[in-house]
Amino acid sequence: MPELTESVREFARARDWERFHTPKNLAMALAGEVGELLAELQWLTPEQSAAVMSDPELGPRVRAEIGDVTIYLVRLADVLGVDLVEAAADKLADSGRRYTVEAARGSAAKIED
Template sequence: MPNVEDLTERVRAFAHERDWQQFHTPKNLAMALAGEVGELLAELQWLTPEQSAQVMADPELGPRVRAEIGDVTIYLVRLADVLGIDLVQAALAKLADSATRYTVEAARGRADKIKDA
């Protein structure tokens, strides 16, 4: 099964084969990523919480959501690659930071944002 490094290499090769490196600036990639996240949001926008939890069972909507998540992933992987960021390490560092900020005792069962100390 492919991993993040494999995906990064495939996305990089895809862009290189099309000579798109010239367009893949961090700004352009971040804007494209935001656009794709917007398209994902549009697919879920008017669903109830219950419908959104079952979206992948919908034969029409499920594939569209999967495709939008694919687009989001591709742009995020490409942006991280262009910036030289290891996605897994960045996520693990953020998770460790969040674990300190949102301790189990302070955050369990709560959805509100904890203010910085």
């Protein structure tokens, strides 16, 4: 992750884009890219979406959108000083406390705090 963060940071720096990379702008760009990813999957059946990467036309497009989402998320975390791996680990630990195996197994129901 540090290498990717540095690559994305240097990509922005080389193009003098740092001034545009405010948290608000990056979050909005991230949301836009997530929307583009959703658009690729929107009308697929559950079975088609599960097999999308084996589709020679759709697979590369989905992969590219996931790449865009990742880049904007990495850049946003970098600008805000958030360690993505640590944040995800913390969130997973919190979710593990809230959604115990006994309480959540086989259920998609939300558990309120």
